[in-house]
Amino acid sequence: MELLQVEHLTKNFGGLTAVSDVSLKVDDNELIALIGPNGAGKTTIFNLLTGVSVPTSGTVKLKVNDNLESLNGKPVHTIADLGMARTFQNIRLFNNLTVLDNVMVGMTSKTKENMLSEVFRTPSFYQTEDSMYEAAMKLLKLFKMEDSADQLASNLAYGEQRRLEIARALATKPKLLFLDEPAAGMNPNETADLTNTIKMIQEEFKIAIVLIEHDMSLVMGLAKRIYVLEYxxxxxxxxxxxxxNNEEVIRAYLGGDDNDLA
Ligand SMILES: Nc1ncnc2c1ncn2[C@@H]1O[C@H](COP(=O)(O)OP(=O)(O)OP(=O)(O)O)[C@@H](O)[C@H]1O
Structure with missing residues (x-):
């Protein structure tokens, strides 16, 4: 059974059909890429899959306890709890929090602590805090960012901020991670680092990843399967x-001003 099953997904914005009858699937521990020229509908698909936006028609199903469960109509936080996490095209970190706190914020949605134990700071609250701290530091070590744990997120270099966003998304313990243009704005060294980070994530966490990316060296080096969108x-x-080698794809890319497929 696939991990994610998307069938006949369509999204209209007024008269514009941003996503038209798209069907795709993602298997456990698979890395797939979604590519296509600017405006092809890639981010809209991420928004539909993660509950940010509601499909006009079509179904999205996720494997939950060995059953395919429909995500249609479920709010973002429920979908996140079921195991879907994402990063955004424009970095969305808490700039005034430390690197460590940014990761710990990602973890709070998965802890058992309720509001009361947080307000009254019960022993179990502190135990949870300790284990969250340890788990967050472990995650930062995997990202080779443990030395920056106490720095403000806003003080990190651009490439590091992007990597921190991925670490924070992983802190929610997803089974499926959506990365929206993670290499955008990176220099070649940062992109090479990111490629290694994504490989490390797959090996360490055994999760599925869906990647939107214009940087073809990254896509071709990482993806097992690629879906191509146009209009x-x-x-x-x-x-x-x-x-x-697909002629339709070459035509779509050469017709636009995007990266070519080399
Ligand atoms: N909220 C919205 N309201 C109206 N139109 C929208 C909305 N969101 C996206 N669109 C339109 O839908 C189409 C697809 O946009 P989308 O951002 O999904 O493309 P994309 O493939 O992610 O592009 P890029 O590679 O430039 O990020 C575009 O024509 C865009 O203008």
Whole structure:
């Protein structure tokens, strides 16, 4: 059974069909990429899958306890609790919190503590705090960011901020992680670091990842399968080499001013 099953997903904004009859699937521990020229509908699909936006039609189902459960109509926080996490195209960190606190904020949604124990600071609250601290530091070590734990997020270099956003998303213990243009604005060294980080995440956490990315070196080096969108429609699906040689895809890319597929 697949981890995520999307069937006939459509989203209209007034007269504009941003996503048109898109069906796709993601298996456990698989890394797939969603590519396509600017405005093709990639971010809209992420928003539909993570509950930020409501589909006009179509279904989204996630494997929960070995059953495919419909996510249609469920709010963002419920979908997050079921195991979906994401990063955004524009970085959304808590700039005035430390690196460590940014990760710990990601963890709070998964702790058993309720408001009362937080307000009254019961022993179990402190135990949870301790284990959260340890888990957050462990995560930062995996990202080689433990030395920056006490720095404000806003003081990190751009590439590090992007990596911190991924660490925070992982703190929610997702089974499926959506990365929206993680290499945007990165220099080649930062992009190479990010490629290694994403490989490390797959090995360490054994989760599925869906990647939107314009940087083809990153996509071709990481993705097992690629879906290609143009004007809201899927025009191709296949392995990196199939996609690089697909005439429809070459036409879509050469027709625009996007990166080419080299
Ligand atoms: N909230 C909205 N209201 C109206 N139109 C929207 C809205 N969100 C997206 N669109 C339109 O839907 C289309 C798809 O946009 P989307 O951002 O999903 O594309 P994208 O493939 O992620 O593009 P990019 O690579 O530039 O980020 C675009 O024409 C966009 O202008």
């Amino acid at each position: 809201g429609k899927l025009i191709a699906e296949g392995t990196p080499s199939e996609i690089q």
